[in-house]
Amino acid sequence: MLKQCEGSHAVAEAVALCRPEVICAYPISPQTHIVEGIGEMVKSGELKDCEFINVESEFAAMSVAIGSSAAGARTYTATASQGLLYMVEAVYNASGLGLPIVMTVANRAIGAPINIWNDHSDSLSQRDCGWVQLFAETNQEALDLHIQAFKLAEEISLPVMVCMDGFILTHAYERVDMPTQEQVDAFLPPYEPRQVLDVNEPVSIGAMVGPEAFMEVRYLAHAKQMQALERIPQLAAEFKSVFGRESGGLIRSYRTEDAETIVIAMGSVLGTIKDTVDEMREAGHKIGVLGITSFRPFPLVEVAAALKHCKRFVVLEKSLAVGIGGIVATNVRMAVTGMGLKGYTVVAGLGGRAITMKSLTGLFEKAGRDELDPVNFLDLDWKVVNKQLEREREKRRTGPAAEAMLRDVGAVAARNY
Amino acid sequence: MSALQTVKFYQTGTFTVGNRLLAPEERSVQANMQRTNSLNSGHRACQGCGEALGARYAIDAAMNATNRQLIAANATGCLEVFSTPYPETSWQIPWIHSLFGNTAAVATGIAAAIKVKKQKGQGQDVCVVAQGGDGGTTDIGFGCLSGMFERNDDVLYICYDNGGYMNTGVQRSSATPSAARTATTMPLGPEPGNPFGQGKFVPAIAMAHEIPYVATATVADLRDLENKVTKAMSLRGARYIHILVPCPLGWGTASHDTIRMARLAKETGIFPVFEAEHGELKSALAIRRPLPVEEYLRPQKRFAHLFGKNPAVETIARIQAQADKNIRRYGLLSKEAA
Known part of the structure; x- marks a missing residue:
């Protein structure tokens, strides 16, 4: 019903x-x-x-x-x-x-x-x-x-x-x-x-x-x-x-035929990514999506097969393995060991940060030109981060970092998220 | 293995002799070949282990009272470790060990499953016992225990209190008595041993939850223990029995002194033995001949620093005051003694 x-x-x-x-x-x-x-x-x-x-x-x-x-x-x-x-x-x-x-x-x-x-x-x-x-x-x-x-x-x-x-x-x-x-x-x-x-x-x-x-x-x-x-x-x-409907399974590919770039993600953000990919496809970009439904067990063979014909993959994940980068990306990299693919980790949407089509389009275009860093943080406000890092270099007792950074962001900017 | 292995009965001695003087229905279950022997022989408890004795009597009494319809959940601790070293088990009843701090909640889950299965006509009326040591009860498992009490879940929780984390090498728990030496409260400095605190006497906290039944017992009076377990099994809802079980290893006592130490704890007023229903004290085992706490403390190596060349008179007096308070609070003096 x-x-x-x-x-x-x-x-x-x-x-x-x-x-x-x-x-x-x-x-x-x-x-x-x-x-x-x-x-x-x-x-x-x-x-x-x-x-x-x-x-x-x-x-x-x-x-x-x-x-x-x-x-x-x-x-x-x-x-x-x-x-x-x-x-x-x-x-x-x-x-x-x-x-x-x-x-x-x-x-x-x-x-x-x-x-x-x-x-x-x-x-x-x-x-x-x-x-x-x-x-x-x-x-x-x-x-x-x-x-x-x-x-x-x-x-x-x-x-x-x-x-x-x-x-x-x-x-x-x-x-x-x-x-x-x-x-x-x-x-x-x-x-x-x-x-x-x-x-x-x-x-x-x-x-x-x-x-x-x-x-x-x-x-x-x-x-x-x-x-x-x-x-x-x-x-x-x-x-x-x-x-009578498709649900579940290990992975799901979307427009990956002839794709040179494949974006990998989990959960609801796949919807935004697919919309972005649709637009980019219309503009002639060879890009597709791979959704991972089963994170554990991790479908190593299926992921490798899905990425077989692409040139690069971008793992966009809402998680951060502090000190190394991505959690999902680390798993994907294990799946593609020896395949000679370029791989990028994108940490995005932490703590509810909106993941917009605009940001994704810019990100995927950059990926297509292989201009991404190995580990990227989508829409990170570097100004706020650098200001805090500088404060910490200059002064011993800087107080709680989160509060100081919120103050820098300001109430108006905070309303955007 | 549905048929229970019966007791292999070799013991002779005071209890059997004493039994012969009693009417058959009053005789100790120890002398009964038909006892369920739920915690079978061959386990790896230390010689003179109070917990093994307490558990054996408690669970057998519960089995007897429930017509053998009993499931047990067990906290991590001595009882769990000595009874189930893989691939052996001493338990002849369905038994589960999950974690150190969640036994009351696991028992709640079992009771809930039994209730639903019965509603559906798929199961029998089975009772649930949860059991743990004082660490698993008064410390790490206390949140789950209090939750189980507050919801009045249909579980009898039995705490075997030996006053410390004996399984991990005798460290202090919130049930460790004042001044006692443990591996984490060494007899050093100006206040040697476990510091005096307000105490955390969980039976009193259980009473504050106003649950249907709270009782304390010791392994010195096994008949009393059996009666309390039997009574608890005749009730539904959350029930709590706190049993003092001396630990020869942790207390530094001879293994043949386990019963004596439990009796001294009761007779000095150190450990009050009573029953309460719905938060109200109903009865207490009277102290026949009140003894000074020194009699209880002196044989134990964990209190050795209180004696010797310069006895800690003040500390002993403070412990005596604690015992006196118990005697007043729970009305422990028999008429003849008073």
């Missing part, structure tokens, strides 16, 4: 259609609307046989999820930003134990300085935690990925994060096609746990493992992600056969 609704509510409805049994959450923008929506459905009786637990922290949220999943319940939670960081110990534990929890990460920046807006720093900081990470481009895809996520998680017994851009997607009203309960039931079978706390068949879960088997247990986590690498495109195909 087509409807116009907020991204958060679309996800809430999709999760409810997956018949979750335990949902726990701690409020943190911008994920809050999702669990509020589900909480309302549980309270009103619309969503039956589901326990909604208001916990006291994100660490508890993930811990409750671990308990309920280990006891055989289909379990869901959502978080973002600092919340994800606060639950990290339990995040690793959930994947280590192989518990198929599904969690929305409404991507947001990490402080300090405190900032509530969108970038990918939160979930990308968890790239090695053992969870599958799928990135949604639109609200429709966010909705669809949740349905696929439960199936994927439960099949391979591994938790899945569905990452969607905070505010840009979660708070945007878009048209979505909401599936019916019958469609979801046809796609997603009831949860059949691989391991469960059962009084009729007692097991110990979470034993201490020493050097004699730790490597093997960890390798299994890697092997499971490799299984996911195979299953993700299959699931997308199965999804298409039931729901």
Whole structure:
């Protein structure tokens, strides 16, 4: 059914259609609307046989999820930003134990300085935690990925994060096609746990493992992600056969035929990039786009194949690996090792900084002329940065940097973002 | 492995002799071959471990009270490490260890799953026990514990309190008693050992949450411990039992003195043994013959710096004052003693 609704509510409805049994959450923008929506459905009786637990922290949220999943319940939670960081110990534990929890990460920046807006720093900081990470481009895809996520998680017994851009997607009203309960039931079978706390068949879960088997247990986590690498495109195909639309998969190419430059990105910014590329194509530029949906497992082979015929690639990412450059770019570079391509990293949109078509056009034209630096910061105000650097050279006690730089930017300029 | 392995019963001694003098229904479960033996023999606890003893009795009593419909969540710590060195396990019940600080929340999740499964007609009525040491309960796990209490989740949380992080080499926890020596509160300087503080007595904090049931117990009185666990399992909602379990390693006591030390903690008033319901004190185990705290402190090497050539009279007096306060607050003196 087509409807116009907020991204958060679309996800809430999709999760409810997956018949979750335990949902726990701690409020943190911008994920809050999702669990509020589900909480309302549980309270009103619309969503039956589901326990909604208001916990006291994100660490508890993930811990409750671990308990309920280990006891055989289909379990869901959502978080973002600092919340994800606060639950990290339990995040690793959930994947280590192989518990198929599904969690929305409404991507947001990490402080300090405190900032509530969108970038990918939160979930990308968890790239090695053992969870599958799928990135949604639109609200429709966010909705669809949740349905696929439960199936994927439960099949391979591994938790899945569905990452969607905070505010840009979660708070945007878009048209979505909401599936019916019958469609979801046809796609997603009831949860059949691989391991469960059962009084009729007692097991110990979470034993201490020493050097004699730790490597093997960890390798299994890697092997499971490799299984996911195979299953993700299959699931997308199965999804298409039931729901009639393309959603998910590992990667998605756009106008890459004969492209000399391919721009790589994740999430909602792909829309702006595609519009920019459309305009540049009309102007005769040979440029295309590669969207990465599955960041973990990372589709090395597929990315290499997609970049096979281009001359250069530009990884535009909403994250910063401080001290080296890009996180996504580092992964892409591993995929294209030995291919002799020119590669550029562009860090953009941190903390909700708008990524405009104008800036992108300038950036891609520069890339086409191979005039970019290896690592670039899109729309960085060098004046403000240099002024602060100079202050720090001149004076010992310069005070907090963020405050000083904000003062330089000034209230009027700040209003532009 | 659905059939539980029964107790291999070799023990003879005072308890069995004492049992013979009692009516059969009053006899200690230790003498019962049908005991579930949930924490099986062969685990790697130290000799004289109070926690192993406390856990064995608590979980067996809980199994008995729930007709063997029990799942346990366990915090990181001695109990977890000595009972499940991969690929062995001493647990004959469904058991999960997740992290150090989240056991109460994991138990909440298990209870929620059980509730939903039952609603759907897919599961039985199964009870949930969460257990951890004092570090996992009063320090790192306290947030999750308080959250579980406040929501009144259907979980019995058992804290085995040995007064420190014994598993990692005897460091101070918020349950370490005043003046005690630990690896992080060395007996040096003007205030040797653990500094005196306001204390963090979690049973009192649990009472402040007004949960249905709070009790304390020691391994010196196993019958009392069993009764409290049995009572807790007859109730629903959040329940808390705090058990004092002496640690020969951390306390510097002989392994054959574990029971004696627990009894001295109770008889001196250092550790009040009581029951509370919905935030109100209901009963306390009376001290029959009150003893000075010195009797409890002196055998323990962790308090050795208080004695010797120049006894720390003032410090001992302060500890005595703490015990006296417990006696007043919880009404611990029996009529004959008073």
